[in-house]
Amino acid sequence: MKSTKQFIYIFIGIILVFSLIGAISRAFFSLISFAILLVIYFLPSIIAFSRKSPSALAISALNLFLGWTFLGWVASLIWALRNYKY
DSSP states (O other): OHHHHHHHHHHHHHHHHHHHHHHHHHHHHHHHHHHHHHHHHTHHHHHHHHTTOTTHHHHHHHHHHHTTSHHHHHHHHHHHTOOOOO
């Protein structure tokens, strides 16, 4: 009887540990996915600031407020990739 109880407790403990590991891995995957999507969303702003564009703040504002529309994101990306002659 005692060994049966121990087996049940160990079995339940193993199930709980694997459930916890699964939940942590799903949360980690969700966090990584969110970070990747956030970088893709703000890619025009990142490009504009890295290229030291004179319109970097305007590009970032367009990207922030209209980037959720595909047209706004593409417009800010094209604007960020514009070649400025100095």
